[in-house]
Amino acid sequence: EENSCAIRFDWSKTHLDAAHVAAFEELARLTDFVGRRKALFAGDIVNPTEGRAAEHTAQRGVGKDESVRQAAEYHHRMAAIVEAIHRGAMGEVKHLIHIGIGGSALGPALAVSALARDGAMVHVHVISNIDGCALEQAFAACDPTKTMLAIASKTFTTIETMTNAESAIAWLRENGVEDAYGRVVALTAAPEKAIAWGVDETRILPFSESVGGRYSLWSSIGFPVAMALGWPDFAELLEGAAAMDRHFRDTDGVANLPLRAAFADQYYTRLRGCQTRAVFAYDERLALLPDYLQQLEMESNGKRVKVDGSPVGGPTAPITWGGVGTDAQHAVFQLLHQGTHLVPVDFIASIAPGHDLAPAHHHILLSNCFAQGAALMAGKASEDPARAYPGDRPSTTILLDEVSPATFGALIAFHEHRTFANAVLMGINPFDQFGVELGKEIAKQIESGGACFDPSTEALLKLAGIS
Known part of the structure; x- marks a missing residue:
């Protein structure tokens, strides 16, 4: 059992013994874990395919001095806007429709769901799906005269986000809001694009290019969380994550909690051939955590080549899946107890x-x-085989003292660093995501017309009336 940030970690029900720990500590030495970790916190280029640093920890005050200073300036700007809105500078604001996708939506949705159940200062509706049903559901819950929009896009060009944003602007106008763009706050690393789209520069909250989407909750992307909770709670969220940052940065070997978790992850994927890892939150407030971890882990470490471009010599990220207890016990736990798959579980x-x-x-x-x-x-x-349980099936328990902004921040930062530690042990880059691009490119070809595809795709397009 280890203790950090009012969170306790119990790995005693895993197969990770002293011999395995020693072997994985040697692997960490061979893969230069200490050097890679130092580069991460120094703001060095740790994403070589895109020539970028990964400075999400600087958003929490732990990292390169200049990056920490810039993040603090951006937070000061965000705090001023949040507090002004709460004071009524933009009239009565009861609802915020937050439009983003991927990391620009999953993090805020999880944090708001986890922390804003006890009387949110502003009711936040996170929309990511291009399916218009999602927007219509938000519209039905909001009074347009008391609603603001947050448009979250690093580049301010993401087609799903910008299409949803245009529809939200049209909804405001159709319902009597004359200055619809005056109800928008833009969260972006491309402020000039937001200005060109129609957002006043005083309502643009920038963040650094070196903050990746799935690591961006701590930046201006966290604006809806601060709107729901108030700035003091958002500051506690940052400090809880910073406490985990300092632990991860300053602790070596198996005593380092995220690294120890990565040792267990590597044991089950590499040595036991486990293709999945299950996460079950026994807390309704954390029901979205498996969704969040799916992107964090599978987009970061679902790679087939190492940092140097050579093939990975074994499995990388397992498939992350899960649910919420006790619902999942009556659905998927049958397979965990008696199925033929060995699935490590996090409770x-x-x-x-x-x-x-x-x-x-x-x-x-x-x-x-x-x-x-x-x-x-x-x-x-x-004696009845149908009623026999084989046992010897692994699980880890992560026990929070409470679901507070600080412990929640530490929990998410723990998983970020766990993901990074796994990447180092496998020799891969967890900070790019080129695998998401090909489908987007083909979708654009379909939209623009003129391209030819395989017979199956052509038939589907014809059936849907797209071609």
């Missing part, structure tokens, strides 16, 4: 409940969480 829970109902609710919830880990490990023999 995440909070000692303090997030509600004021009878204590029985939380007692039953936590009892189920701990019982599942015990049952997976111990199993149960039976």
Whole structure:
């Protein structure tokens, strides 16, 4: 059991023994984990394919001095706008429709869901899907005269985001808001593009090019979180993440929590051939955590070549999946207990409940969480094969004292650094994502017309009336 930032980590139900730890510590030495970690915090280029640093930790105050200073300036600007809106500088604001995609939406959606359940200062609706049903649902919940828009796009050219943004502007206008663009705050690393689109420069919240999308919650992309919680809670979120940053930066070997988690990850993918990793949050507030981790882990480490361009000599990121307890127990746990797949499981829970109902609710919830880990490990023999549990199935428990801004920040930063540590051990670059580009390019070819595709795709386009 280790303790950091009011979070306890229990790896005792894994197969990671002293011999494996020693071997993985040697692998960390051979892959220059210490050097790669130092480069990350120094703001050096750790994303060589795009020639960029990865400075999400600087957003939390831990990193290169100049980058930390710039991040603090951007935060000061964001705090001023958030506090002005809360004071009524833009009239009564009850709703914020936050439009983004990928990291520009998943992080804010998770943080708002986790932390803003007890009377949000502003009700936030996060929209990422280009499917108009998502926007229409948000429109139905909002009073347009009391609604603001946040447009989150690093480049301010993302087609799904900008299409949704145009429709939201049209909705405001159709409902009597004369200065629709005056209700927009832009969150971007390309301020000039936002100005050209129609946003006043006083309502543009920039962030650095060196902050990647799936690591951007801590930057101006966190604006909707600050709007929902208030700036003091957002500052606590940053400090909780910074505490984990300092632990990760300053602790060596197996005592380093994210590195230790990566040792277990590598054991199960490389040595035991596990193709998936399951995450179950026994807390309704963290129901979106598996979705968030899917992007963080699979977009970062779902690669087939190393940093030097040579093929990876083995599996990389497992498929991350999961759900929320206790719902998942009545759906997918059958496979975990008696299926033929070996699936390492992370259980995440909070000692303090997030509600004021009878204590029985939380007692039953936590009892189920701990019982599942015990049952997976111990199993149960039976003369009836259908009722036999093989056991010896691994799990990790991550136990928060409470779901507060600080512990939530530490939890997310832990997973960021775990992802980075896994990448170092595999020799890959976790900060590019070229695998998402090809489908986008083909979609643009379809939109522009004139391109020919395989017979199956052509038939589908014809059936849908697109060609």
